[in-house]
Structures are given as C-alpha cells and as structure tokens.
Amino acid sequence: MKMSGGVEWALHCCVVLTVSHTPVPAAKLAELHDVSSSYLAKQLQALARAGLIHSVQGKSGGYVLARAPESITLLDVVRAVDGPGRTFVCTEIRQRGPFATPADACTTPCPVSRAMWAAEDAWHQALAAVTIADLARDVDATSGPEALVGIQAWLTGGAS
Secondary structure, eight states: OOOOHHHHHHHHHHHHHTTOSSOBOHHHHHHHHTOOHHHHHHHHHHHHHTTSEEEEOSTTOEEEESSOGGGOBHHHHHHHHHOSSOSOOOOOGGGSSTTOOOGGGOOSOOHHHHHHHHHHHHHHHHHHTOBHHHHHHHHHHHHOTHHHHHHHHHHTTSOO
C-alpha cells in the first residue's frame, strides 16, 4: 500500500501541534521540517478540510489541532491527505481475454480482490489504532523528552 509523501509531513505537523499552545504559522512548520511552504500548505489545507486542524487568521495566526490528539488517528490523516478511496481497485480482469468468465457468473469478488481488500482493511485497522498522541509519546520515548520541548521553545521564539 503506497501513500503520498504528504502523509508523512502532515503527521509530523500534527505531532508538532500537540506541543504548541498558540497557532503555528505554516511558514514556521515548513522551516522546522525543511520543506517548501507551498508544498506543506497543501497538506495543511487537506488537514483543515478534514477538520483535523484549524486555521487561525490574523497577525498571530497559524494552525492548531481542531481535536484532542488522542482523537486523531493515523487513518484520519491518511484519508485527509490521500483521500478516503480504496487503494486497490478491482477491474474484473477475470472477465477479459480468451478464457473470460461471463459477467453473470461473477457473483462474488474474485480471490485477488478479496485478499487485497482484506489486507487493506487490516492496514486501515492498524492505522486507526494509533493516534497523534501515541506518536507524540513515542517521540519522547525514542528521541528523548527534550525533543518536543525543544521544538515548543523554538516555535515560541525561546530557542533557535
């Protein structure tokens, strides 16, 4: 299952937003992640359209999480950025070629489709089981408790 690179950037931004008490400008998020502002803006807009983050207008504007990090799953972010559609699309190959199965005989999905959809469902369940809060805790566990604290200070201008 392949997803766009925008999913990674969106997830990182959501984790960063867990430590900010004020709106974070898109330009600041782009600088933090060393990615172009225009590229990141597309991911942030997708998150906002999905109701995962909220855009605050004005001089002190930027982005904030729209929901508690415990209620935003990785699946929510993947669907916001890459869309809600299925990754695998069956084109009924079995109905083609010299040994084509007649359409009226295809009363159930073929074994390939069933297997691919089962794998995709398992993948979605795994993504739905992990939240942004889980990722933030894991950052602390794998990068040290000062990692997100340092980012928080940098966002507010307290460190560079």
